[in-house]
Amino acid sequence: MNEYIVTKKAAEDKCKNLVSLVAAYISHDHIALKFKRYDMNLREYLDDYRDPLQLSEIFVNIINGVKELHEMGFIHRDLKPDNVVLSRDPFQLVVIDFNRATATCIMTKGSVRGTEGYFPFREEWRNGSDKWDIWALAAMILEADMDKREYYRCKTELDTKNKARKHIEREGVCKRLK
Numbered sequence: 516m517n518e519y520i521v522t523k524k525a526a527e528d529k530c531k532n533l534v535s536l537v538a539a540y541i542s543h544d545h546i547a548l549k550f551k552r553y554d555m556n557l558r559e560y561l562d563d564y565r566d567p568l569q570l571s572e573i574f575v576n577i578i579n580g581v582k583e584l585h586e587m588g589f590i591h592r593d594l595k596p597d598n599v600v601l602s603r604d605p606f607q608l609v610v611i612d613f614n615r616a617t618a619t620c621i622m623t624k625g626s627v628r629g630t631e632g633y634f635p636f637r638e639e640w641r642n643g644s645d646k647w648d649i650w651a652l653a654a655m656i657l658e659a660d661m662d663k664r665e666y667y668r669c670k671t672e673l674d675t676k677n678k679a680r681k682h683i684e685r686e687g688v689c690k691r692l693k
Contacts, residue, residue: 517589519546521613524587532580534600534609550611554603557596557655562663564603570659573601573608577655580610581648589616590644594651595633596658619645635672657682 519539526535538549555563557573577599584591591598593615601608635650657679658666665682669675682688 517616518613519548521584521587521589521616522548522550525583528583528587530580530583530587532576532609533583534611553600553607553609555601557599557601560601561596561659565659565663569606572606574652574656574659576608577610578652580608581652584610584613584616585619585645585648588619589613590619591616591648591651592634593630594648594655595630596655597630599655660688 519536522534522536523539525533526537529535534550536548537551540547540549557577560573577594580599581591581594591610591613593612594610598610598612599608600611633651633654634647654666654669654675657675661678661682666678669678
């Protein structure tokens with residue numbers, strides 16, 4: 516239901532960086548949702564087309580999508596490269612997959628949702644905090660700066676911190692990333 520609620524609201528609000536519901540087909544035992552088709556997800560882009568000059572534009576769009584979602588009163592809780600889709604010509608990017616999204620008014624103390632490596636293990640962030648999504652954004656930005664699939668092996672917050680520490684100490688890493 517979250518997918519339907521969020522994407523319908525994104526369409527009503529004309530959100531630029533959240534996938535919008537095109538149509539819904541509802542029967543007595545299921546709902547089928549229709550969305551615009553995009554060329555690839557961000558993981559595929561990072562693997563096959565990574566353009567350092569376009570990464571800042573990509574992440575500005577992702578941040579704007581997360582901001583739109585938070586303004587709607589939801590936290591994504593499963594942000595990762597697989598849940599961002601884009602088309603290259605013309606460039607368009609949206610955040611997708613709101614099945615694990617949680618309304619900010621709902622306390623979710625202690626619950627873990629999401630994908631390992633893209634969520635924090637901090638208890639104080641497991642209560643509907645938007646910091647959950649901020650952690651995931653930082654992980655995605657770090658991953659985009661690393662070699663292909665290097666970050667993907669992170670499974671815990673400690674793994675992420677260690678990888679980040681090693682990565683930013685390398686020569687040639689952008690000072691702004693540090």
